[in-house]
Amino acid sequence: MKNTEHLIRLRRIFTQVVEAIVIGLALYASIQVTQPDFVKLITAAPKARQVLRELLAPDLFTRESEVVTVGVALPVPCGSAPEDEGRASGPRLEVEPKCAAERETVVVRGEELGKGVQVTLRWRLPDGNTLGIQRLVTDAEGNFEVRVQVRPIVATKGGQSARIEAEVTLPGGRITPSQTLRDVTDAMFVTIFMALLATTLGTLLAIPLSFLAASNITRRGRVGALVYYLVRTLLNLIRSYEPLVMATIFALIVGFGSPFAGILALVIVTTASLGKMFSESIESIDPGPIEAITATGANRVQVILYGVVPQILPDFLSFTIYHWDINVRISTIIGFVGGGGIGDYLSKRINAFEYSKAGTALLAIILVVWALDFLSAQIRKKLI
Amino acid sequence: MLRVEHLTKIYPNGTVALRDVSFEVPDGEFLVVIGLSGSGKSTLLRCINRLIEPTSGKIYWNDIDITSASPSEIRRIRRQIGMIFQQFNLVKRSSVLTNVLSGRLGYANPWLSLLGVWPVEDRQKALRALERVGIADKAYQRADTLSGGQQQRVGIARALMQDPRLLLADEPVASLDPVLAHSILQYLEQLNKEGVTVICSLHFLDLVHRYATRVIGLKDGVKVFEGLPDEIDRTRFKEIYGEEAQEVRAASL
Numbered sequence: 195m196k197n198t199e200h201l202i203r204l205r206r207i208f209t210q211v212v213e214a215i216v217i218g219l220a221l222y223a224s225i226q227v228t229q230p231d232f233v234k235l236i237t238a239a240p241k242a243r244q245v246l247r248e249l250l251a252p253d254l255f256t257r258e259s260e261v262v263t264v265g266v267a268l269p270v271p272c273g274s275a276p277e278d279e280g281r282a283s284g285p286r287l288e289v290e291p292k293c294a295a296e297r298e299t300v301v302v303r304g305e306e307l308g309k310g311v312q313v314t315l316r317w318r319l320p321d322g323n324t325l326g327i328q329r330l331v332t333d334a335e336g337n338f339e340v341r342v343q344v345r346p347i348v349a350t351k352g353g354q355s356a357r358i359e360a361e362v363t364l365p366g367g368r369i370t371p372s373q374t375l376r377d378v379t380d381a382m383f384v385t386i387f388m389a390l391l392a393t394t395l396g397t398l399l400a401i402p403l404s405f406l407a408a409s410n411i412t413r414r415g416r417v418g419a420l421v422y423y424l425v426r427t428l429l430n431l432i433r434s435y436e437p438l439v440m441a442t443i444f445a446l447i448v449g450f451g452s453p454f455a456g457i458l459a460l461v462i463v464t465t466a467s468l469g470k471m472f473s474e475s476i477e478s479i480d481p482g483p484i485e486a487i488t489a490t491g492a493n494r495v496q497v498i499l500y501g502v503v504p505q506i507l508p509d510f511l512s513f514t515i516y517h518w519d520i521n522v523r524i525s526t527i528i529g530f531v532g533g534g535g536i537g538d539y540l541s542k543r544i545n546a547f548e549y550s551k552a553g554t555a556l557l558a559i560i561l562v563v564w565a566l567d568f569l570s571a572q573i574r575k576k577l578i
Numbered sequence: 579m580l581r582v583e584h585l586t587k588i589y590p591n592g593t594v595a596l597r598d599v600s601f602e603v604p605d606g607e608f609l610v611v612i613g614l615s616g617s618g619k620s621t622l623l624r625c626i627n628r629l630i631e632p633t634s635g636k637i638y639w640n641d642i643d644i645t646s647a648s649p650s651e652i653r654r655i656r657r658q659i660g661m662i663f664q665q666f667n668l669v670k671r672s673s674v675l676t677n678v679l680s681g682r683l684g685y686a687n688p689w690l691s692l693l694g695v696w697p698v699e700d701r702q703k704a705l706r707a708l709e710r711v712g713i714a715d716k717a718y719q720r721a722d723t724l725s726g727g728q729q730q731r732v733g734i735a736r737a738l739m740q741d742p743r744l745l746l747a748d749e750p751v752a753s754l755d756p757v758l759a760h761s762i763l764q765y766l767e768q769l770n771k772e773g774v775t776v777i778c779s780l781h782f783l784d785l786v787h788r789y790a791t792r793v794i795g796l797k798d799g800v801k802v803f804e805g806l807p808d809e810i811d812r813t814r815f816k817e818i819y820g821e822e823a824q825e826v827r828a829a830s831l
């Protein structure tokens with residue numbers, strides 16, 4: 195009695211040890227094969243931080259800048275030309291004194307130019323040429339004050355005095371979508387419509403196939419059974435291929451970066467997947483109404499339209515919307531393998547190290563996927 | 579006149595559901611088929627309109643051979659044969675009116691019916707049929723919002739749309755409580771009085787006595803009784819339902 199108990203416990207311990215060894219070996223093998231470099235994950239942190247910072251600062255908007263040039267005349271020497279009265283308010287330039295002799299130093303003041311704004315200060319010579327003085331930035335009140343030496347070259351010529359000009363890039367211009375945002379939006383629309391087109395075509399193909407692959411509709415007689423098994427096998431075969439692999443192959447055929455490759459791959463995947471889902475929905479319908487409508491003398495198409503369609507319509511709509519949602523996700527990725535759309539844009543920006551543009555694309559993907567997910571859930575809730 | 583000759587049905591799995599069954603149903607009769615569950619009643623009724631293909635034997639409807647009719651011929655025969663079911667077999671998501679109209683499919687223009695377009699006469703006929711079974715006010719509701727008794731009345735209205743000359747009723751009241759059973763069977767009785775031949779399978783013997791003009795008893799696919807309702811005495815009853823069976827009356831439930 196005691197002995198057998200002992201034996202059983204020993205055997206249990208033995209099997210547990212064996213299991214532990216097997217699991218250990220499997221883990222060791224997988225590490226050997228994939229060679230994960232965990233150290234790298236830490237040593238690469240500074241680089242990762244840089245990339246992340248750019249990714250998290252997506253390029254979305256630009257401020258439309260307004261360039262304003264203000265100026266003031268400076269007759270050299272005094273009396274050689276009229277002096278400027280100067281404006282009392284608004285962006286303006288003042289000079290003190292209002293005229294000067296050669297080699298004197300004057301004080302130039304910029305007023306109400308906007309705070310922290312880049313100013314390029316220069317001479318506009320009587321002959322129309324310019325001569326740079328310096329670049330500066332306005333203070334917190336939007337003013338600046340700088341001393342400028344009057345050089346002989348700025349002397350009045352033919353009754354025309356030189357002017358001091360400040361070119362100011364004024365803030366307060368309208369905020370507009372950046373070029374990147376516009377490109378991303380365009381690419382996103384390509385992706386959404388790619389998914390929409392693929393879902394529509396896929397659904398249209400899936401509907402007849404699903405009836406052929408439904409045992410309660412097709413598996414009647416020898417021919418029916420043959421068709422049923424053929425279509426079902428075909429759908430299963432196609433479903434076992436990854437859309438990415440298929441998109442790559444199509445991209446090789448019709449050209450990289452073309453949405454057409456992505457659409458082809460998606461249509462096939464959608465057809466197979468919806469065909470299978472639809473056929474299961476058809477197989478689960480109540481046979482009673484079909485029997486009843488057949489008994490009225492209706493033909494086969496009438497039986498399907500009056501007995502089958504009302505039973506499957508909500509399922510079909512809900513599956514189709516769900517698959518559109520899936521297709522948008524897949525088609526964002528499909529661009530990476532040459533399928534066009536937002537994925538194509540994203541992969542190109544990443545390859546060009548333009549991470550903030552990539553960040554814009556990522557943000558767009560997240561928003562669109564989230565919005566569609568929400569939308570499709572809402573619609574599907576209504577259908578049930 | 580319906581004539582069934584040597585009807586046998588063997589299902590693909592080998593079950594013999596009907597074995598050499600022969601009988602005749604003169605026009606205007608209310609024939610009730612009785613028998614235990616599994617005795618072959620449903621199979622028999624479905625062989626008559628070829629929802630089930632008989633294995634051998636012949637069925638003649640006014641001297642037309644149903645069993646060898648082509649697909650288009652069988653559709654023309656079916657549209658004169660109404661059928662109602664134990665589970666009502668309505669399309670639950672469709673409206674009551676659409677369910678009733680579907681009874682007219684055998685007569686309808688195939689293309690228009692596929693578009694869901696129905697002639698005004700058909701719509702009026704459907705509303706009249708619903709009026710006749712007392713649920714005209716439910717026409718635009720979804721079928722599954724109706725109670726069991728109301729659903730079976732929709733089933734009858736659907737059969738009425740066929741202008742049937744024969745009505746097959748497969749345990750039409752087995753899913754309803756006994757009080758409702760009479761109200762449904764009275765509609766069938768009314769139709770029968772108007773000249774529609776009725777073949778109806780039933781469970782409860784008192785219903786048989788009340789409505790049948792003639793009775794057929796099935797046991798394990800074999801016809802073990804044919805006669806008038808009054809001829810079913812205790813011995814006959816035991817023959818049909820087996821030794822240990824008790825006579826169950828709808829009224830006693």
Ligand SMILES: Nc1ncnc2c1ncn2[C@@H]1O[C@H](COP(=O)(O)OP(=O)(O)O)[C@@H](O)[C@H]1O
Nearest residue numbers: 589591593595614615616617618619620621622
């Ligand atoms: N589709 C089918 N395949 C195989 N056997 C069936 C099928 N339908 C009915 N049967 C069998 O045939 C016999 C008669 O069934 P049925 O006609 O439904 O009897 P009832 O309507 O009197 O209950 C039963 O034994 C049943 O199990």
Ligand SMILES: [Mg+2]
Nearest residue numbers: 619620621749
């Ligand atoms: Mg039955």
